[in-house]
Amino acid sequence: MPEGLRIDRPHxxxxxxxxxxxxxxxxxxxxxxxxYLLWCRDFSGTSVVARTADxxxxxxxxxxxxxxxxxxxxxxxxxxxxxxxxxGLAAALLDGLTRQVIGRHELTSMETTISPGNTASERLFTSxxxxxxxxxEREVLFDTGQFPDGPHDPEVLYRIGPLxx
Numbered sequence: 001m002p003e004g005l006r007i008d009r010p011h012x013x014x015x016x017x018x019x020x021x022x023x024x025x026x027x028x029x030x031x032x033x034x035x036y037l038l039w040c041r042d043f044s045g046t047s048v049v050a051r052t053a054d055x056x057x058x059x060x061x062x063x064x065x066x067x068x069x070x071x072x073x074x075x076x077x078x079x080x081x082x083x084x085x086x087x088g089l090a091a092a093l094l095d096g097l098t099r100q101v102i103g104r105h106e107l108t109s110m111e112t113t114i115s116p117g118n119t120a121s122e123r124l125f126t127s128x129x130x131x132x133x134x135x136x137e138r139e140v141l142f143d144t145g146q147f148p149d150g151p152h153d154p155e156v157l158y159r160i161g162p163l164x165x
Contacts, residue, residue, distance in 0.1 A: 001050070002087040007096040010040040010049045010060065017057040018049070018079075025079045027118065039076075045104060046073060048097045050080075050089055058084045061093045065105055072161075073101050075112040078124065094128050102165060109134075109161030113141055115153040125158050133164040 001007060010018065015037035022028045022036070039047065043064050050059040059080040066072045075097075080089050101107050110128070114121045129136045141157035 001092045001096070002084070002089055004053055005050045005058065005084075005089070007048050007093065007100075008051050009044045009100070010047050010057070010062075011044065012037055012040045014049055014057050014060075015040045018060050018062075021057065021060060021079045021081050022077060024082060027120075028077055028079055046097070046101055048093050048100060050084070050093055059089050059093060061090075061097050063097060063101075065101075066111070069109075071106050071108040073098075073105075073107055073110050075110060075125075078121070090124050091127065091131075094124070095131070098132070098163070098165070108163055109159060110163065111160070112158050113155035114158060115155060117153070125160065129160045132160075134160045134162060136160050 016033065018040065019030075019033045019036040023030050039062050043062060046064050047062040048060065049057040051057055061078045062076040063073050064076065066074050075094070078090050078093070098107065098110075112121075112125055114125065126136055137159040138156050140154050142155040144152060144154050
């Protein structure tokens with residue numbers, strides 16, 4: 001972890017900060033503020049936040065265990081406050097989340113979706129795969145025409161595994 005920050009589980013009180021970080025990212029699909037509150041309540045065991053010394057969230061990774069694939073962690077969103085970028089924080093959070101999840105689940109793979117052209121996310125997840133001795137498979141999960149709310153880039157599914165720890 002970068003100096004002065006620590007990894008923690010999110011709490012309901014963090015929902016507003018996560019919403020703000022996601023909104024300010026400029027790249028994430030912003031969910032409702034209500035969804036971030038629910039996420040912090042219901043999926044805190046498969047999500048992490050980075051906190052400053054005074055406890056303020058400055059980055060997060062949200063995820064869940066796929067019901068049909070109980071050994072697979074799906075990473076929903078990764079966001080880092082602009083002032084904290086470039087310090088390796090997203091990678092540290094992914095590794096910290098992995099350690100947290102393998103304490104409770106037999107984790108063998110990770111999935112995420114990335115829109116084409118999101119080079120930062122592509123690098124983050126391919127480097128994660130390399131650190132954990134895993135391969136990466138890619139396929140379009142949701143095509144442009146499947147999104148009901150207007151133009152949206154396709155979402156490419158990245159399957160990372162098998163993971164070794």
